[in-house]
Amino acid sequence: MVEAVLWDFGGVITSSPFEAFNSFEDANDLPHDFIRTINATNPDDNAWALFERSEITLDEFDVKFREEAVAAGHDVGGKQVIGLLAGDVRPRMLTALKTCKENFKVGCITNNVTQDDEREGWDSMMDDGSRGQQVRQALALFDELIESSKIGLRKPDPRIYELMCERLAVDPKQCIYLDDLGVNLKPARAMGMTTIKVLNVDQTLGELGEATGLTFE
Numbered sequence: 001m002v003e004a005v006l007w008d009f010g011g012v013i014t015s016s017p018f019e020a021f022n023s024f025e026d027a028n029d030l031p032h033d034f035i036r037t038i039n040a041t042n043p044d045d046n047a048w049a050l051f052e053r054s055e056i057t058l059d060e061f062d063v064k065f066r067e068e069a070v071a072a073g074h075d076v077g078g079k080q081v082i083g084l085l086a087g088d089v090r091p092r093m094l095t096a097l098k099t100c101k102e103n104f105k106v107g108c109i110t111n112n113v114t115q116d117d118e119r120e121g122w123d124s125m126m127d128d129g130s131r132g133q134q135v136r137q138a139l140a141l142f143d144e145l146i147e148s149s150k151i152g153l154r155k156p157d158p159r160i161y162e163l164m165c166e167r168l169a170v171d172p173k174q175c176i177y178l179d180d181l182g183v184n185l186k187p188a189r190a191m192g193m194t195t196i197k198v199l200n201v202d203q204t205l206g207e208l209g210e211a212t213g214l215t216f217e
Contacts, residue, residue: 015087101141109164
């Protein structure tokens with residue numbers, strides 16, 4: 001029996017930053033998926049991992065990411081990459097989240113960063129425009145929101161999934177978890193969760209419908 005549906009945010013509720021990464025790479029004559037390759041190298045201790053756990057500042061991330069990029073053959077600063085993170089809320093995914101909230105507990109586990117010294121996590125990435133308002137509205141729907149930059153843990157550390165289950169008071173075996181990265185699904189699956197890898201909206205809502213018994217448009 002399903003008691004909770006757990007969501008990643010960027011790349012699931014919003015469009016994937018990987019699309020923005022690829023556009024940046026094309027515009028700057030960089031190899032396809034260069035930024036993702038940097039982020040996936042030494043994934044527990046690289047610049048990205050340290051920044052998502054708030055162990056380094058934005059300025060330190062800028063320097064460290066550039067060092068890693070140069071070592072891989074191209075000069076790219078960390079601040080250039082951070083500027084590519086903001087995505088657009090996917091209307092159908094937002095509607096699906098609302099439908100799930102009407103029937104189950106809903107939680108969000110997101111790896112994110114802090115972009116300024118005054119605000120933390122997703123708050124630091126939202127402006128006052130329509131995109132920022134949409135993101136705020138989406139985040140407000142969750143019963144629990146866990147942000148890596150605020151707690152010092154990031155996926156795929158199993159403890160972050162355990163923490164969500166504790167906060168929602170649910171058994172992992174009664175949870176569905178959606179993420180666009182397979183590496184982040186593995187710990188959830190090992191705990192007994194039903195996992196859905198988000199490839200596109202149609203595929204995701206089809207699998208979510210099968211797992212929950214609900215109908216999504």
